[in-house]
Amino acid sequence: MKPKVLLTHPLLKEAMDYLAEQTELELATSQDFLPHSELVQKIVDKEGLLCFLSDTIDQEVLDHAPALRAISNCAVGINNIDLKLARSRGIIVTNTPNILTEPTADLTMALILATTRRIVEADEFCRQGRFQGWRIDLFLGQGLQGKTLGIIGCGQIGQAVARRAQAFGLKIIYYNRHRLSPDREAALKADYRQLDTLLAEADIVSIHASLNPDSDHLITGDKLALMKRSAVLINVARGAIVDEKALAKALKTGQIWAAGLDVYEHEPQIEPDLLSLKNVVLLPHIGSATYETRLQMSLMAVNNLLEALAGKTPANLVKDS
Ligand code: GLV
Numbered sequence: 001m002k003p004k005v006l007l008t009h010p011l012l013k014e015a016m017d018y019l020a021e022q023t024e025l026e027l028a029t030s031q032d033f034l035p036h037s038e039l040v041q042k043i044v045d046k047e048g049l050l051c052f053l054s055d056t057i058d059q060e061v062l063d064h065a066p067a068l069r070a071i072s073n074c075a076v077g078i079n080n081i082d083l084k085l086a087r088s089r090g091i092i093v094t095n096t097p098n099i100l101t102e103p104t105a106d107l108t109m110a111l112i113l114a115t116t117r118r119i120v121e122a123d124e125f126c127r128q129g130r131f132q133g134w135r136i137d138l139f140l141g142q143g144l145q146g147k148t149l150g151i152i153g154c155g156q157i158g159q160a161v162a163r164r165a166q167a168f169g170l171k172i173i174y175y176n177r178h179r180l181s182p183d184r185e186a187a188l189k190a191d192y193r194q195l196d197t198l199l200a201e202a203d204i205v206s207i208h209a210s211l212n213p214d215s216d217h218l219i220t221g222d223k224l225a226l227m228k229r230s231a232v233l234i235n236v237a238r239g240a241i242v243d244e245k246a247l248a249k250a251l252k253t254g255q256i257w258a259a260g261l262d263v264y265e266h267e268p269q270i271e272p273d274l275l276s277l278k279n280v281v282l283l284p285h286i287g288s289a290t291y292e293t294r295l296q297m298s299l300m301a302v303n304n305l306l307e308a309l310a311g312k313t314p315a316n317l318v319k320d321s
Helices: 013-022 034-042 061-065 083-089 100-116 119-127 155-169 182-188 195-201 244-253 291-310
Strands: 003-005 023-029 048-051 069-075 093-094 147-153 171-175 190-194 204-209 232-235 257-262 280-282
Touching: 003 013, 013 291, 034 061, 048 291, 061 083, 069 291, 083 093, 093 280, 093 291, 100 119, 100 155, 100 204, 100 232, 100 257, 100 280, 147 155, 147 195, 155 171, 155 182, 171 195, 182 190, 244 257
Parallel strands: 003 023, 003 048, 048 069, 069 093, 147 171, 147 204, 171 190, 204 232, 232 257, 257 280
Antiparallel strands: none
């Protein structure tokens, strides 16, 4: 008999068709948003769950899932799942690591360039028919050569950003829970700093940490106040690492120069004050959104789930957070 599986939102078609062939599949919704109450109702008889970072898999969901054996998260971050509780109930949890490192690092560079060179403002200016000819002072931004990039969270994605940043002539400093080995630091040409020192020294601060109790609101108003007035903050990790209200205030008052965000504290809601500011570039959580990567993520998430349901140890079992 095929295992009963709940898929919270559509996957890319190739992967969804394969999952439908191999399991008794229910697609919870084809909308962007799945109410938590519906998820709780639909999980009741399922052995497998394939979900996304926008689904909160908390005690209420797990309490309604007596048959659940495996949760496959189609994301690298697993902060949306109560991992401890799932484990204590013998439920296997998997994620999709490694494959989204490079596209997320690419998007980080896109945000660094978009903010420092004011790309979105300039595009809007052209579309409004306001380009009247070359001018020496039109959309002056900031160059990257010789500036300092401060990477917060120097795991795979942070390191992929460091490799790219070298090519732009950026000096690299980083803060991480665990300091990298001397060999790795040398390969990345990255120097370790304490968080406050990094914030004070960097021209661009880029966040690549995972969200956990230690990194929740790591960047408060007080921390933003340590940054240079000319500094730029980039966040492609998780919104809750930054106090979004404090960030909006810092951007509004010119305490920092600009920000580039792909993630939000209360996603998909965006702090309303940010929406009216010109010195912030806002993206709808598209760090890994290339066709190739999203297909790989979809297939990986399906394979992880099928392996777990077949009683095998899945390739991408989440061990420790
Ligand atoms: C994206 O944010 C992910 O965690 O996969």
